[in-house]
Amino acid sequence: MNAPDNDFRGRIGRIETLIDEIECFADPVAQEQAREIVQALLEFHGAALANLVGHITAAGPPGRAIMEQVAQDELAANLLLLHGLHPHDLDVRVAQALNQVRPQLQTHGGDVELLGIDGNVVRLRMQGSCHGCPSSAATLRQTIESAIFGAAPDVASIEVEGVVEPANLSSLLPIVTLEPALAGGNGQHENRP
Known part of the structure; x- marks a missing residue:
């Protein structure tokens, strides 16, 4: 910029x-x-x-x-x-945005398919090696959404098929809980000679 x-x-x-x-x-x-x-x-x-x-x-x-x-x-x-004067309709602007990010996705063995636009909601499908992997969600959020919202700020939301969201880390045990078990202790702090 x-x-x-x-x-x-x-x-x-x-x-x-x-x-x-x-x-x-x-x-x-x-x-x-x-x-x-x-x-x-x-x-x-x-x-x-x-x-x-x-x-x-x-x-x-x-x-x-x-x-x-x-x-x-x-x-x-x-x-x-x-002011409602843009020469391209929403479909064209979204397609152009996807064409801009497609080479970057393809370098990672993935791609994205535009399934459709319903009102102001864009529906996509991740393809290739990006399909189903947790890092696809990050790619979507950072690359694809940025491109789409930049080209089409009138898009209300983006729905994606084939994306596995990263695991919710808050459901994992806190590391503090594991320390005594990893040290072979019983959770009590002991002074050992």
């Missing part, structure tokens, strides 16, 4: 904080007016962006090529999504 992206993310964080603070206003009239201002600004910027996208796509193939580049830019793509 480059410096402009960090600056942008910082600004987004600040905007989210300010919007959250609107809910803390004691005056309900002030709350409603602040919400209306935010909504009006979003609508204004959305309309301007829609006009811009319209002009670009009206340029024919060169314009569509530009929109394709814009759609690949994470920040611009999220802005297009916010």
Whole structure:
């Protein structure tokens, strides 16, 4: 991530904080007016962006090529999504995200299959040597989910077949319990000569 992206993310964080603070206003009239201002600004910027996208796509193939580049830019793509202007539907964005991570999965002898998208829920199946192994869950969470949510933040959840979750370590005996048994003792601390 480059410096402009960090600056942008910082600004987004600040905007989210300010919007959250609107809910803390004691005056309900002030709350409603602040919400209306935010909504009006979003609508204004959305309309301007829609006009811009319209002009670009009206340029024919060169314009569509530009929109394709814009759609690949994470920040611009999220802005297009916010205003319902992204040139690719959810299915395409999820498929592109999976195609990006597929080479990494294949280097580990695995793959992922898109079973379908129901509403905003993505259904996947792990394949190959990743299928059924506990490390598949970590691969899914860190690699696949990151790619999908980055390309399609409108995805609500991801369901995966063929993934065995890592064992729940809280169900194992604490190591402290095993120390006396491993030392050959009876659990009593004895001073031995």
